[in-house]
Amino acid sequence: MLERSSVSLPYGMATVQELQDRLRRPLAAELAAGCHDRIVAGGLEKLLASPLAGPFPQVREVLRGYAGMEAGARAEALRAALGVLDGAGKKGPGRASQPAPKPAVPQAAPGERLAIDAPVERLNTGPGGPRKLASLGLHTLRDVLHAYPHRHEDRRALPDLSQVEDGQKVTVMGTVVSKFRRTPRPGMLILEVVLETPSGGRVKASWFNQPWVEKGLREGARLVLTGRAKKFGRQTQLAVEHLETVDAAQDSLSTGRIVGVYDAKEGISQEFLRRAAHRALETAPPDDYLPAHWRKKYGVTDLADALWGIHFPRDEAHLRRANTRLKFDEYLFLELRMLLQGEDAVLQGKRFEARGDDIHRFEAALPFRFTNAQRRVLLEITDDMRSDRQMARLVQGDVGSGKTAVAACALYLAVRDGYQGALMAPTEILARQHYANLAGYLGQLDVRVGLLIGAMAPKAKLEMQTRIAEGDVDVVVGTQALIQENVRFDNLGLAVVDEEHRFGVQQRRRLLAGRPDVLVMSATPIPRSLALTAYGDLELSIIDELPPGRTPIETKLIQDVHRQQAYGFVMGQIRQGRQAFVVTALIEESENLEALAATQLAEDLRAILPEARVDLLHGKMSAAEKDAVMERFRAREFDLLVSTTVIEVGVDVPNATVMVIENAERFGLAQLHQLRGRVGRGSAQSYCVLIAGETSLKTRKRLKIIEGSTDGFVIAEADLKLRGPGELRGTRQSGIPDLRLADLANDEEIIVQARELAKHILAHDPRLEHPRLGYLRSELQNRSQSVAYREVI
Structure with a gap:
């Protein structure tokens, strides 16, 4: 029921009538223009997802799936939506309008090509298929096409069980010949099946406390199982990590080929997702947003070949070719977004003589x-x-x-x-x-x-x-x-x-x-x-070059059991007239907890080093308090500064020659390098002591990198490979989606090429207004999740 008193007003103090008028205008214009879905940038459904249509859920329901409708159905739906809007303004309190019938969404006929924004209802994915896809955030043909597998398995020649080694992760296919259900003790359920492979070998597979898989384990069922093999003499057992049930009709998509494995959830099988991807590829339009001359220049395949190659590669070369093209696209659209974000691509600036x-x-x-x-x-x-x-x-x-x-x-x-x-x-x-x-x-x-x-x-x-x-x-x-x-x-x-x-x-x-x-x-x-x-x-x-004469900082990694020796060394430097930093960190980021930890450490060091003058700096201090502490430290009024990472950037104290970093394992390598850079600002030899509380081999290997190198770019490369790119640029890039295929540690050549093309495109057409860039512009809009960006184009 639409009543004036109950409508939220997303546009300031607009009345219901004003909101109706604002929504009616683009709908009427779309109807008058022939229902080509071009009146609103990004399509009519983008408008319906905006706050403007929020008070009118019936309108959104009537027009749901608009992009995938035929012209006649679109016109009918628009007239119904306009009728709903007209009726909404005439209703009085307590009078409800009749819900408009939702137009049927016709499924694609065999051989029919759909629009890239066609709703998943048109894909013939079977009863409940659209609902399953929607639960994974897949609402359109484009969504399904670009929901890439997160890994691939080579099922062209599954291993001979006699050749499998103990502990090896393998994928096997076969038919269930027997099934067992055991409960050794209350609260424990073990499901076991014996699987006969096509070569006649047998493997026992087991599941622990996973009762939901039992219904798929009937005798005669054909399964594809992935897990760790365990050898007991000539018998092979498998602790199952992944299960697929395969019928004869799905052999071609799940076996005998390189097979994609998708992100899914309980109740949605891999077979269903492969079938949906295959159907999407069969009905996808043949268009490519990259013209042939650009593809040739940068050595990338066409979009259709790439999408088939990422979902159903013929061989390794096809998969590599697909990865390269789709990575190129990810970087291209990222660079285009970056260049367009908030400003024009090319701005008139000042012109200096710069003599x-x-x-x-x-x-x-x-x-x-x-x-x-x-x-x-x-x-x-x-x-x-x-x-x-x-x-x-x-x-x-x-x-x-x-x-x-x-x-x-x-x-x-x-x-x-x-x-x-x-x-x-x-x-x-x-x-x-x-x-x-x-x-x-x-x-x-x-x-x-x-x-x-x-x-x-x-x-x-x-x-x-x-x-x-x-x-x-x-x-x-x-x-x-x-x-x-x-x-x-x-x-x-x-x-x-x-x-x-x-x-x-x-x-x-x-x-x-x-x-x-x-x-x-x-x-x-x-x-x-x-x-x-x-x-x-x-x-x-x-x-990438330091001035001559700078003495490299010596860095030493020690375990926390040797902390006393580290502070003995610090005291030796202080006795020589030098100063030192000690930085502390916490697992949880909290200024209150960090301040407490730093305060406690300062008290401990005053007890351990009674000769040293110790002071404190942390994020809970005011700017004036921080400045006062740093000025006193520069003036050598005390010897040892205990600090949180507030001193990470820019502080310059030439007389400080030692940096001690407590719990060094809690920092990234790049941050450790930044902290180390607070010393070595004068002519004296400087030192950095990393005190690690964790002793794992992985941690020591990571910290050994900072111990062995003073080149920040070498360290940053290692950090990228170890930890991944993380957030690209903090708040600046809010709204930019994750790169799904990209590998920033190894993709520099592709990035340079994509950046070059993005700059070329915007240099010739700063707002992507040329008709031949329509598909590129549409794809860019759909990939961008930033409202601020959409306002630009």
């Missing part, structure tokens, strides 16, 4: 010379700055590689061309540090550098805001205070964002509203393949 003389003048004022890697990256930056396009470049470099000096040079070039520059850091500690560095680099070149952070007194903050707005400051360094509403730049030309992943999307956009050139810095080395996907909207520069 060579100014670069030489800046370098001459430095107390050191640029490394070759710094020169190469600076050349890439200046090429961008001289272009009409907005620069959007990520500069990656290990701790101490000289990113800040390169950024300072770029800011100097912007100032020399009459623009302002800004550098935004994630913490006040890091902002103060950048301010000191930039003041040192630029102050002697008559560049006015200012600082704007939240901890400043209101009067000082207002004065700095006024100077920024009037152009009396050339380069301003700050935190999120730079993007407050009352901060106005006179002529911002270059924005440098440090550790960009620590800011939210909207925070960054406020700084970039005037379309300055953008330089992102990160001291977190990540593998090139991951950088190309996580930062797909940025060009990538890597400073």
Whole structure:
């Protein structure tokens, strides 16, 4: 029943009548245009899934499966939906409209090709089939086609039982010749069958406490079983991990070939999913969203061949070919989303002269010379700055590689061309540090550098805001205070964002509203393949060389039983006038628990090292408190700082020569490397001690990598292979789906090719408006789960 008093209003204070009108307009336009499902981007069913249609469930029901209907059925359904809307406005309280009949969804005829968005009801998957598919989140033909198997089994020649080794995982097929049911003790059920294979061999298979499989274990049933083999003389037993019941009609899909194994749930068999995939492939349209000339250029097969190859490969070569094409597509659509997200693909930026003389003048004022890697990256930056396009470049470099000096040079070039520059850091500690560095680099070149952070007194903050707005400051360094509403730049030309992943999307956009050139810095080395996907909207520069004369940090991994020796070494360094960090971690992330753990550790160390002056830093402190502690540490007012990972990024204390990391096994390798980088900032030899509480071989192997290498990129590659990519880029990428086939540790070549094509497409058609890109655009919309993205296109 639709009553004005009971309708939720998703569009502010809109009335029911206004909502009806907003929904009626696109429905009427679709009917008038011939029911081709082109009025609404992504199809009419996308509109019906939006909040606008929420108050009108009968309309959604009438139009369910619209994409798969024939033109006549579509017109009939639209008229019925419009009738429902018209009737809804005329009802009074307590009067219900009659539910409109749901149009029948015709199933595909033999040989018929369906639209890619056709509902699964048209696939002839048998009674209850659509319901089973829907329970797995598969509602359309596209969904079924792209629900790839999570692994494949080679069932072309199943093993001879006499050749199977003890403990080997095998798949066997055969007929049940006998069945046993035992309950050795209360609460335990053992099901056993003897299976006769086609070669005449027999295997005993068993299930423990799995009563639901019993109904499929009747004598004469043909089964395919996967599990670990156990040899008892000439007899083979199998502890079953996976069971399939196969009838003669399904032999061709489940045996005698390379077979896909799908994600499923109880009550949905692999045979059903293979049958559904096979039917979907038979009825899929022959279209390909990649034209033939692009496929030829990048050496990928056509879409139909790839989809057949991932579900039902003829051989290993077919499966490899399918994997390559579908991986390419995953990366292509990811790169397209990244480039389109929130902005146009190509933005007009500032155009700088970026003169060579100014670069030489800046370098001459430095107390050191640029490394070759710094020169190469600076050349890439200046090429961008001289272009009409907005620069959007990520500069990656290990701790101490000289990113800040390169950024300072770029800011100097912007100032020399009459623009302002800004550098935004994630913490006040890091902002103060950048301010000191930039003041040192630029102050002697008559560049006015200012600082704007939240901890400043209101009067000082207002004065700095006024100077920024009037152009009396050339380069301003700050935190999120730079993007407050009352901060106005006179002529911002270059924005440098440090550790960009620590800011939210909207925070960054406020700084970039005037379309300055953008330089992102990160001291977190990540593998090139991951950088190309996580930062797909940025060009990538890597400073892969450290300045000469830096002494590598010595790293030692020890077990926690030797903790006393580690702190004895720390005390020896303190007696030599040095300082030390001790970092603690918890299994559960909680600022309250971390603060408690750090506080307890500080107390313990005061007892263990009575000569040492110990202080504490943790995430529950205010920014001002953290700053005060760090300033005291830099001033050598105490010897040992116990901290949580709040000191992971950017803190610079040249006199600190030891980093002790408690429970090192709880950190990723990249994070351990970042923490290690807090020492070694001065001329003295520095050390990192990893104290591990876990002694497993796997843990020691992982931590040995950090012990044996100081190259952040080598460590990041190892971390990627060990732990996987994880979340690509935090809040920035909310809405981007997981990569299902992609292997970021080994796919760099495919990623580079997909990125190249994405940039080519958007350079020629920034909003994918050309008719020949219609299928590509539709596929991109359907793969994207981000509402913000859909608003872009």
